[in-house]
Amino acid sequence: MVDLAVDVGRLKLANPVMPASGTFSDGLARVIDFNRLGAFVIKTVTRELRAGNPTPRVAETAGGMLNSIGIPSKGIDYFFRETLPFYRCFGPPLVASISAPTADGFASLAADISVAGVAAIEANISCPNLEEDGRAFAMTPQATAAVVARLRAATKLPLWVKLTPNTGDIAEVARAAEANGADAVVVANTILAMAIDVGTFRPRLGSITGGLSGPAVKPVILRQVYQCARVVKIDIIGCGGIACGADAVEYMLAGARAVQVGTATFIHPTALIRVIDELEDFCNRKGFTRASALTSALMRSGADETDVEWRQEAGE
Amino acid sequence: MDSIHAMTPSFPVAEQSAVVAENAAVNAEYRHLVIANEAPVVDVVAGQFFHLLCPPAPDAAPFLRRPMSVYAADRARGRIEFLYKVTGAGTRGLATLKTGERLNIVGPLGRGFSLEPTWRNVVVVGRGVGLATLAPLARMAKRAGVGVTAILSARRPDLVMSVDVFRSCGAAVITVTDADRSSEVGNVERLLRGLAAENKVDALFTCGSNRLLQLQQRLGRELGIPGQVALEQQMACGLGMCFCCVRDFHGSGGAVEHRRVCWDGPVFDLQEPLSW
DSSP: OOBOOEEETTEEESSSEEEOTTSOOGGGGGTSOGGGSSOEEOOOBOSSOBOOOOSOOEEEETTEEEEOOOOOBOHHHHIIIIIHHHHHTSSSOEEEEEOOSSHHHHHHHHHHHOOTTOOEEEEEOOOTTSTTTTOOGGGSHHHHHHHHHHHHHHOOSOEEEEOOSOSSOHHHHHHHHHHTTOSEEEEOOOEEEEOEETTTTEESSTTSEEEEESGGGHHHHHHHHHHHHTTOOSEEEEESSOOSHHHHHHHHHHTOSEEEEOHHHHHOTTHHHHHHHHHHHHHHHHTOSBGGGGTTOOOOTTOOHHHHHHHHHHHO | OOBOOOOOTTOOOEEEEEEEEEEEESSSSEEEEEEEOOSOOOBOOTTOEEEEEOOOOSSOOOOSOEEEEOSEEETTTTEEEEEEEOOSHHHHHHTTOOTTOEEEEEEEESBOOOOOTTOOEEEEEEETTHHHHHHHHHHHHHHTTOEEEEEEEESSGGGOOOHHHHHHTTOEEEEEETTTTTTSHHHHHHHHHHHHHTTOOSEEEEESOHHHHHHHHHHHHHHTOOEEEEOOOOOSSSSSSSOOSEEEEEOGGGOEEEEETTTTOBEEETTSBOOO
16 A cells, blocks of 8 residues: 655645646546545636637647647636635645736735635746746746745745746745745746747747647756755645656656646546556555655665665665 | 447546547548447537547647547447548548557537427538538437438538438438539528528528628528537647637627637537637
8 A cells, every 4th residue: 555645835635646727627527536636726816807818829849739828717706606616525625826917916816815615825926928028926036035925924825836947047936935935836837938830930829929838848847846856845846747657756756745737638638547546556566655755765876875776676 | 419338427528548440531631530439438419529639640740639529429339430631730640540540539528519499490501521510410400300401511512521411311401512602602691591481490500611600690690590500629628628729709798708619619609609
């Protein structure tokens, strides 16, 4: 028997696998058993109604996809009226992803959404599709510090801060989030990118640029998880191109406490369940009784040889 | 449409690996794909679709699934049929599938067509690959004892599909083509007005042409005829999660609102979508 349970900050999860915001909704309950998930992370809620970006909103690339959905949102009233009651029927904790155009907006939305039934807040300070050429709070440690401090003061719930990969020094941004009260950081979001149709000379996304996700981004985000894990003590949730149990293990070895599965669910709606099952299989095969022992278990060169031997026996 | 298999009621949509029973060209542009299900599947309603994980084409590997409306479903034989036009990387990949190979499918998805009990005669107006979406509606109407007139439009006579399907369901078939200019909106309008005068149009069903949608929206409003339209749009998830496949609709208070073709449709009330 493998104990898959992990603690992400103050929040206890039955397993470390959850959906990434924006790649999950009630529709998936038609395909998989929601009670098997570690947590629910719902599509980002904004206070106001948002229409989202012009179509086409998605384009295929090699080993991944671009999106410029633009955070269409039905607003916070819809969240209270429809979303929250729906997820109350299930066991896993609900993580409310929120976004706002200003630090003030983030703080007031976090305060208003801190209600019974919401187990944690994931502050999406990283979405590259908002105004200002895709600039986001999480591009700089300064802006991150300011918005996280406001969020921390606004809610007593566990606060997860979702970082952007589109920054020069993500470890410094993670440190800024930690220093200002984040319980965990989600590393990361999509990578700013674009694609052009050479037949029409037009961009393949309606909003010209968008975010790259899928297997193509995994090595990049994995590196960022590793860099963040070396400098922060708070938990890290890895998110980038995870499609199978081995991908989840890789992220945990690099330092992630838990993982989010996003784009893979578009290709295989059963992907979340597959990742959970394969993670358990992996632990069984490698002799791990607790999945949480995988976190930061990366063997770096210079480790003593006895230790390496032990891992190989347990593993291979 | 016929249901295929019984399935766990709490999970009405399944991801499964199905076996290709047949995948052959039906004319210069279209192919007919038949898959045999092994895992259980729920009822398939005319207008619903499956999301297909197309194999790589010789020159490109599709990353996302491709939505494909169901052309026919046969419960007794456990088969689902699709009619597709080979265009992009996904359908070029589909075209490579040989009998006995496997295809990963997710479905059935979306909202299909519905027939009101008061309707006695309906008219189906389809063009191009939209005819594949409308064909199972003819079977649904036959079972319900509803008479069907089908106006089938295509560029050339050899590309008009589903004529046999509609005829075998007892539909009166009128084919119109670009080749002889009979497919022009003015002529289709003349045909529809004639059918309306004969009380043959309790409802209009359409798929595959923006021009014909606009025509039917206008006639529907003028003559007080209800209807339904099946829309197409690029999709990623097929389950309402990603908001990729939105189109513009008339919202409340005159506002334009987005709806997801995969989740809120693909079949909508005829008057609700904005034409494009």
